[in-house]
Amino acid sequence: MNQQRPQKKTTIYDLAELAGTSASAVSAVLTGNWKKRRISSQLAEKITRIAEEQGYAVNMQASLLRREKSRIIGMIVPKYDNRYFGEIVETFEIMARERDLFPIITCTLRDPDLEVEAARTMLSYQVEWLISTGATDPDRITDICHAAGARSLNLDLPGTRAPSIISDNFAGARELTKRTLLNHQRKTGELAPLLFIGGRGSDHNTAERIRGFRMAHQDLGVPIEEHHILANGYAPEKAAQALSALSASEGSVPRGMFVNSTISLEGVMRWIKSSPLFDGAPPIIGCFDWDPFVALLGQDIEMVRQDVSGMLKATFDILEKGGSDKKLIEIAPIFG
Amino acid sequence: MNQQRPQKKTTIYDLAELAGTSASAVSAVLTGNWKKRRISSQLAEKITRIAEEQGYAVNMQASLLRREKSRIIGMIVPKYDNRYFGEIVETFEIMARERDLFPIITCTLRDPDLEVEAARTMLSYQVEWLISTGATDPDRITDICHAAGARSLNLDLPGTRAPSIISDNFAGARELTKRTLLNHQRKTGELAPLLFIGGRGSDHNTAERIRGFRMAHQDLGVPIEEHHILANGYAPEKAAQALSALSASEGSVPRGMFVNSTISLEGVMRWIKSSPLFDGAPPIIGCFDWDPFVALLGQDIEMVRQDVSGMLKATFDILEKGGSDKKLIEIAPIFG
DNA sequence: TTGAAAGCGCTAACAT
DNA sequence: ATGTTAGCGCTTTCAA
Numbered sequence: 001m002n003q004q005r006p007q008k009k010t011t012i013y014d015l016a017e018l019a020g021t022s023a024s025a026v027s028a029v030l031t032g033n034w035k036k037r038r039i040s041s042q043l044a045e046k047i048t049r050i051a052e053e054q055g056y057a058v059n060m061q062a063s064l065l066r067r068e069k070s071r072i073i074g075m076i077v078p079k080y081d082n083r084y085f086g087e088i089v090e091t092f093e094i095m096a097r098e099r100d101l102f103p104i105i106t107c108t109l110r111d112p113d114l115e116v117e118a119a120r121t122m123l124s125y126q127v128e129w130l131i132s133t134g135a136t137d138p139d140r141i142t143d144i145c146h147a148a149g150a151r152s153l154n155l156d157l158p159g160t161r162a163p164s165i166i167s168d169n170f171a172g173a174r175e176l177t178k179r180t181l182l183n184h185q186r187k188t189g190e191l192a193p194l195l196f197i198g199g200r201g202s203d204h205n206t207a208e209r210i211r212g213f214r215m216a217h218q219d220l221g222v223p224i225e226e227h228h229i230l231a232n233g234y235a236p237e238k239a240a241q242a243l244s245a246l247s248a249s250e251g252s253v254p255r256g257m258f259v260n261s262t263i264s265l266e267g268v269m270r271w272i273k274s275s276p277l278f279d280g281a282p283p284i285i286g287c288f289d290w291d292p293f294v295a296l297l298g299q300d301i302e303m304v305r306q307d308v309s310g311m312l313k314a315t316f317d318i319l320e321k322g323g324s325d326k327k328l329i330e331i332a333p334i335f336g
Numbered sequence: 337m338n339q340q341r342p343q344k345k346t347t348i349y350d351l352a353e354l355a356g357t358s359a360s361a362v363s364a365v366l367t368g369n370w371k372k373r374r375i376s377s378q379l380a381e382k383i384t385r386i387a388e389e390q391g392y393a394v395n396m397q398a399s400l401l402r403r404e405k406s407r408i409i410g411m412i413v414p415k416y417d418n419r420y421f422g423e424i425v426e427t428f429e430i431m432a433r434e435r436d437l438f439p440i441i442t443c444t445l446r447d448p449d450l451e452v453e454a455a456r457t458m459l460s461y462q463v464e465w466l467i468s469t470g471a472t473d474p475d476r477i478t479d480i481c482h483a484a485g486a487r488s489l490n491l492d493l494p495g496t497r498a499p500s501i502i503s504d505n506f507a508g509a510r511e512l513t514k515r516t517l518l519n520h521q522r523k524t525g526e527l528a529p530l531l532f533i534g535g536r537g538s539d540h541n542t543a544e545r546i547r548g549f550r551m552a553h554q555d556l557g558v559p560i561e562e563h564h565i566l567a568n569g570y571a572p573e574k575a576a577q578a579l580s581a582l583s584a585s586e587g588s589v590p591r592g593m594f595v596n597s598t599i600s601l602e603g604v605m606r607w608i609k610s611s612p613l614f615d616g617a618p619p620i621i622g623c624f625d626w627d628p629f630v631a632l633l634g635q636d637i638e639m640v641r642q643d644v645s646g647m648l649k650a651t652f653d654i655l656e657k658g659g660s661d662k663k664l665i666e667i668a669p670i671f672g
Numbered sequence: 673t674t675g676a677a678a679g680c681g682c683t684a685a686c687a688t
Numbered sequence: 689a690t691g692t693t694a695g696c697g698c699t700t701t702c703a704a
Contacts, residue, residue: 008485009484009485009681011680011681011682012681012682013681013682021690021691022690022691022692023681023682023683023691023692024682024683024684024690024691024692024693025689025690025691027681027682027683027684028683028684028690031682031683037689037690038689038690039689039690040689040690043689043690055480055483055484057456057459057460057484058460058681058682059401059460059462059680059681059682060397060460060461060462061396061397061398061400061401061406061461061462061680061681061682062401062680062681062682062683062696063681063682063683064397064682064696065395065397065398065401065680065681065682065683065695065696065697065698066681066682066683066684066695066696067682067683067696068696070397079422079426080416080422080423080425080426081419081422081423081426082422083417085416086415086416086417086418086422087416087417089416089443090415090416090417090443090445093442093443094445102457102461103442104440105441106429106439107425107426107429109426109430120393121438123393124393124394124395124396125396125397125438126395126396126397144391147391148345148391148393149344149345262629266628266629266632269629269632269633270632273632291629292602293598293602293605293627293629293630293633293634294629294633296602296605296606296609297605297629297630297633297634298629298633345697347696347697347698348697348698349697357674357675358674358675358676359675359676359697359698359699360674360675360676360677360698360699360700361673361674361675363697363698363699363700364674364699364700367698367699373673373674374673374674375673375674376673376674379673379674394697394698395696395697395698396698397696397697397698398680398696398697398698398699399697399698399699400680400698401679401680401681401682401696401697401698401699402679402680402697402698402699402700403680403698403699404680
C-alpha cells in the first residue's frame with residue numbers, strides 16, 4: 001500500500017476558496033440544508049458545480065466524528081455459501097440503502113471468537129445497530145453492543161436479551177414433515193417414520209423443528225424412532241458421518257428423511273451417492289431450506305423456503321421504531 | 337433509530353482521568369507504541385486494565401481522521417446469489433483480515449449507476465483500494481477512484497485502466513468444450529457441434545470463452561454452427577428465452593451445450609424441464625462455473641471451477657506491492 | 673518517563 | 689444571506 005502521488009484530497013476549504021465563500025456555506029449546500037440557511041440558489045449552484053468539477057467527496061470520518069448519529073448499520077453472518085444467507089445479505093443491503101443507512105457486513109465463519117471480534121470492530125466504526133445473523137452466542141454480542149451504547153437485534157437464531165426475528169420453525173417443520181411423510185406413502189404405499197438429520201440439537205431452531213417433526217408424526221399417527229433423530233452439526237461431513245454410523249449399526253437407513261438445511265443436504269446427497277443402499281430406491285426428502293438447483297434437479301425433494309424478505313421487513317420495522325423489547329417474532333416460511 | 341440512554345461513549349479522556357494520567361499516554365498504550373514512548377509497564381498495565389473494565393473501544397472515525405492511511409479496502413460485487421461470488425467475498429474478507437485491513441463490501445446488482453454510487457460512497461469512507469468485481473464498467477470506477485486518490489483493481493471482468501485479475505477464460509473454455517464434445521460422443525456415438533448459451537457477447541470473458549469454444553471445435557475437426565452461439569444475457573430468463581426462440585425456429589435444440597454460468601444454467605435447466613424436447617435424451621452439458629448441487633445431482637453436467645483463492649492471492653499480491661501497471665493476469669480454472 | 677497542544681475535515685451554533 | 693468559531697476523539701510532535 002504505497003507510492004503514487006499523495007493526492008491531497010479536496011476539502012470543503014478548497015471548495016470554499018474556489019467559490020470565494022466559506023467552508024460552512026459549502027457544508028450547508030452539500031448537505032442539503034441551505035434552504036434553512038437561506039443561501040442564494042446562485043451560490044448553491046456555483047458550489048455544487050465546483051464540487052462536481054473537483055470530484056469532491058465528503059470525508060465521512062470527519063463528518064461522522066462531528067455528528068452524533070452515524071447511520072451505519074452492521075450485520076454479521078456465518079457464511080456466504082448458500083442461498084439463504086446470500087439472500088439475507090443482499091436484501092439487507094438493499095433495504096438499508098433505501099433507508100439511507102450504510103450497511104457493513106462481515107462473515108464470521110461460525111466462529112464464536114470471530115463473532116465477538118467482528119462485533120467489537122463494528123462498534124469501533126460506530127455502528128448504531130448490529131444484526132447478529134445465525135450467531136452462535138447472540139446474547140454475548142448483545143451485551144457487548146449495549147456496553148458500547150449500540151442496539152442489537154438477532155436474526156435467524158434467537159437470543160434472550162434483544163429482539164429476535166426468526167422463521168416459524170415449529171409450524172414449518174410440522175408441515176414439511178407431513179408433506180414428506182405423505183410423499184413417502186405415495187411412493188412406497190407405506191406410512192413410515194422419517195429420519196431427522198442435520199443441525200445442532202442445542203440450538204433453538206433445531207429444537208423447534210424437531211418438535212414440529214414429532215408433532216407431524218403424531219398428527220398422522222406414525223410412531224417416532226428416537227434414535228433416528230440425528231442432530232449433531234450443520235457441516236456436510238457431519239451429516240455424512242451420522243449416516244455412515246447409522247447404516248453401520250443398523251444395516252439400513254430410512255428412505256424418508258427430514259434434512260435440516262441445504263448445507264446438511266450436501267453431505268446427505270454425497271453420502272447417498274457413495275452408498276449402494278439407495279440404488280433403485282432413491283430417498284424421499286424434505287429439506288428445511290431452499291436452493292434452485294435442488295428444486296430443479298432433485299427428485300422427490302420437497303423444500304421450504306424461509307421468508308427472507310418478510311424477516312428483514314420485520315427487522316427494519318423494529319429498527320425504525322427503535323424498539324427493544326426482547327420479543328421473539330416468528331415469520332412463516334414458504335412452501336413451493 | 338431513537339430513544340435509549342444517550343450512553344456517552346467512553347473516550348481516552350475518561351480513561352486518562354480514571355488512570356490519573358493524560359490522554360496521550362492512554363493513546364500510546366492502547367495503540368501499542370508505548371515502548372518507544374518509554375511508558376512504564378506499570379502505567380501501561382493500569383491503563384489497559386481500566387480500558388477493559390470500561391469496555392472501551394476506540395472511535396475509528398476519530399482515529400482515522402487523524403491518521404493518513406485508513407487501511408479500509410472496498411469491494412463491489414454484482415450479486416450474492418451464486419457460489420462463485422459468495423466464495424470471492426468470503427475469501428476476500430478472510431485475506432483482508434489476515435493483512436489487518438478492514439474490508440467493506442457492497443453488492444451492486446449489475447446496475448451501472450449503483451456501481452458508481454457505491455464507489456463514491458466507499459471513497460467517502462476513505463477506502464485506500466477498491467476492487468471492482470464483475471463490474472459492468474470498471475474503467476469508469478477506476479477513473480473515479482483515481483480522481484479521489486484511491487487505487488483500483490478489477491477482478492473477474494477486466495478493465496483497461498487498472499490491473500485486472502481474471503480466469504483464463506480461453507484455455508478454460510477450450511478444455512471444457514473439448515470435454516463436453518467427447519462426453520457427447522461417448523453418449524451418442526457422434527461428434528456434433530455444441531450450443532453456446534449465456535453471457536454477454538460484448539464482455540471480455542464471454543468473448544474469450546467463445547474463442548476457446550471455437551478452438552476446441554476446430555481441434556476436434558467439428559464445424560461450428562454460427563447461429564448456435566447465443567450470448568444475450570446472464571439472467572436465467574434470457575437463457576430460457578433464447579432456447580425457446582431457437583426451438584421455435586428450428587424445431588430442435590442441440591443435445592450438447594456449453595453453458596456460460598450457473599446463473600444461465602438455472603434458466604437452461606428450467607426450460608429443459610418444461611420442454612418435451614429432451615425426454616429420454618437428456619442434454620449433455622458443460623458449465624463454465626461450479627455449484628455443489630449441480631455437481632451432485634446433475635447428470636452429464638461437466639463443470640469448471642474458477643480458482644477463487646488463486647485469483648485473490650494475485651489480487652492481494654498487487655495490492656501489497658502497490659503495483660498499478662494495467663496488466664491482465666489470467667488464472668487457470670480448475671477441472672474436477 | 674510523561675503532559676500539553678495542535679490539528680485531521682467537518683457541522684452547527686452563534687455572529688453579523 | 690453568509691462568515692467565524694468551537695469542538696467531535698484521536699494521534700503526534702514538541703516540551704519538559
